[in-house]
Amino acid sequence: MSFLQIEPVRILLYLVGICAFVGANAAYLVLAERKGAGRIQRRPGPNEAGFGGILQPVADGIKLLAKQVMVPPGTDALLFRAAPLMVMAPPLMCLAMIPFSDSIVARHLNVGLLFVFSFGSINVMALMLGGWASRNKFAIISSARVVSQNVAYEIPMLLVVITLLMVTGTMDLNEIIHQQGGGIWHWNLFKVWVNPLMPVTFVIFFICMLAETNRAPFDMAEAESELVAGAFTEYGGMGFGVFFMAEYANIVVGCSLATVLFLGGWQSPIGVLSGGLWGAGWFLLKLYGLIFTVIWIRWTFPRTQFYSLLNLSWKILIPISLFTLLLTGAMMKLPVVYHQFF
Amino acid sequence: MNPTLEQLTEHFKGLTAAAAVPADGPAESVSPTPVLVVVQAVDFALKGFHLDVAVGPAQVVAAAEVADRAGFGIDSITGVDWLAQNEMEVVYDFFHPTSPLRVVVRARVPRGSPELPTIGGVFPGANWHERETHDFFGIRFTGNPNLKPFLLPEDATFHPLLKDYKP
């Protein structure tokens, strides 16, 4: 036990665990996505590799690894090679902050939320650099789109989070979860007495999360029917594979954050059985529920237009989130004002 | 808006009287073939069109303008290589979007110098059809800005629909 209490060992162990978690998730979420798409489209999905397709990610991985990593002539070779690494690092760092249960957290930080957001924003940088370094017109268009899309959606997302911070009063993710203990009605999602628009806030957060992770219907960066493969057009082999894995890792981060902030994290919806591994179970249940919704949405809707995507952000989401911010502030301060005067 | 067959016949017959000079484009390069315009109403059930108009190559633009004024749309342009007569026929098909009328305008050009003015100024859609006809028959449409190989390979110098074409 004492060995585990040595801080560097602890961090190392957790980081290894998180790498494994992210890797396994990225691999098997691809399979889940393909299986889910198959289910929605009434076909079995990949079912030949292994029992019912269970080895498909392994086969995909071997295929990608076996391919040569090509650096096309004329590209900025350093950036071209660095971009896949840069795109994978932020989700790994972010997940170190996410408490999977009361005790399972890689690094406990009292400004965890800030940390997650600051690293989450680097993701766009990697995509942009990858697209820029590719020296491909489709990739450059995609880079430009990624930047403007992420800038546009960072704002309502942060406004929503500020609203939430006003309610919680802390940036400590575990503390936020602790506040939501004691049953489903204590989750931030349902705290309508604090702010009647709390479910709307969650929807905004979810939409922004979809846009930030470049998921359909906001997959402007990839947009295969327009930009071939967007920023990844020139990437092949594991270069592309890492981008692909990072997309799923980002979804895991985004959905974990949504779980932590709105769905009570590892708290049980019935108020009991939240401790230890039970908590981790609840957390994963909520996490994969959200991820399933993300997959479901992707296979249902067409892609939005780029400008209506920006319109949605600037003209609908930002005003509404500003309004909820104002409303929450008013709701919180009104009693104080009331007591001061009466 | 919708013209009757009689009105159309009149309009096309009027072409004979009108000057046989196209609105723009080098009229000099067009050989002065007979200016007489033969307008013939045909049985639709037998032929698939209502009006058969034979014009000289120089009157093609004027004929297209008549069709345009009557509200016709460009259907297609094609050629027929009449090897025996040593002539090439350019066939302009027009359809009418609002009335059941079909007009065919034909112009014959000598096989040695197949050249006639473009009607792209009247019907922009004619541009592609003319390019295609140029591809297949080598008929030059003076004034068409883009007479390079279209359906054929970009280095094609042959015209496969000529009757004496040997692959």
Added chain:
Amino acid sequence: MIAHKDLVPLGRVGDSPQETFVLNLGPQHPAAHGVLRVLLTMDGEWIQRAEPIIGYIHRMHEKMGENRTWAKFLPNTSRIDYLSAMHYTHAFVGAVERAAKIEVPLRAEYARVITSELNRISSHMVWWGALLLDLGGFTPILYAFDDREKILDLLEALCGARLTYCYYRFGGLYNDVDDAFLKGTRDFVAHLRPRLKMYRDLVTDNIILRKRLTGIGPISADLCRRYGATGPVIRGAGVAYDVRRAEPYSVYPKLDFKIPTYSEADSMARYLVRMDEMEESLHIIEQALDQIPTGPFLGKVPRVLKLPVGDTCYAVEAARGRFMVRIVSDGKEIPYRVKLRTPSFSNLSLYEEASKGMILPDALAMMGSLDLVIPDIDR
């Protein structure tokens, strides 16, 4: 009629020519539906000029027509537009019948209408799915293919092929429509109606699709006329031009059907026209099934077919618009000239003018709404 100048494209034309770049969209591009190449001069994502470059799968069907007998050209007609093979065969067969004055039995005519309309529905289903693929929706195409499969199964059981049917013959059909087919078609009509409602709920009413298509890619009636665009393109511009009405052929005059038109002239209008056409086709099929008489399915055709000298046209309303065959005969067994006027060719020719000043995804959405089949353009 809406004039083109009234319809302002949603966007602007780039004003800094030195900042443009050339983007080669195709011939291998996911949105090119085959081997269409569009040379785009772009200002950022704004299209300044879009020049379609075609001919990558040009097969010179017209020359093939000139060196084989009339009957031997029949298989070719299925391969010009592989998605509406029935209509194309119909036009060629019709032209020869018109020239040779071949009488077609009524049963064959009704069977032609039924199979043609089934083919129209299946073609529109492919378009629907492909358009949604262009717009980034992956699921609808599989739903559409599920239903289309039923049509293909019906037609396969009828004439043995799933795509290149080559079902019509001069003077009638290749083989008789059997009761199983008629019953199967009736069942299919009953099956498709609720499915079309599902399509509407899933896609047509979807806000994202509406946003992506409404007001995008205006193509006015006048533009259609000047470029010869027909079919759903001109009907989406508010002109009720349908060859089935304008130049009645087969037994269409005996059948009651509406020509769906929308006056908005945008991509959504073209979309809605096609969706309505599927329902109209079902309506036509139902009537034809009720009216189809018994009798022979093949008329009297001379063993050696020689057509009288002269030229004959025959136009049909194919799934993409007006398809016309012009045959020129010099009295021999072999055609002197076969001209194939294909709708996609004319529909694409207006792309350069219509796409000016549009943003790239919108231009692709508009291209999807034109329903291009590249072999149909290249012939």
Added chain:
Amino acid sequence: MSLLTALRDTYSGFKSLLTGLRITAREASKPSITVQYPHETLKMPERFRGHVKLVLDPVTGKSRCTSCNLCVRACPSDCITVEGIKREGEKKKSVSEYTLDFTTCSLCGSCVEACPSDAIEYSKDYNVVSLHREDFSRMDLVKKLEAEAKVWAEKNPEAAAAAAAASAAAMAAAAAAPAKPAVAPAPASAATPTPTSTPAAAANPVAPVRSPEPKTT
């Protein structure tokens, strides 16, 4: 007012999204519609147009083809080659080589329609696979028919025996009176070997000119 409209639009838009999600969820709960191809296959319909094949006459156990070349003339892509030989005791010629160039065949069925003696039909064979181009560019239909005849003879011994007997009778009649035509085409059989039958011909059935080879086992 416009704010109200905007709110209503947002609401109806959101509702349409939920409708879409509901539909895909409903479809997801339905059974799968695909056929797992290599494991399960579909039955081809009666009129399916596969590549053409020679019809095995259920009476004689041989082809009905008289090598009249009508199919060759009807073919738009010139992909059929037919060779026929006139055998002893037969009125008409019988096919000795029927080669289909499947690489250029467009499966139009003109040959089947043109055939006056119903000697060719469409096969139901839709997954024709080979590692050799020659299997398609020179698809030997006579060889395929022979393989089929072998199976047929094993399955219907009585019919095969009857056909053999009929052919023997015809052969005998032909030998007795060469001018008198035999009605049925004469298949050779192992039971009644014809004088011209050689093992070499049986081993190389593609040879264009050869004597009739043993067919029944």
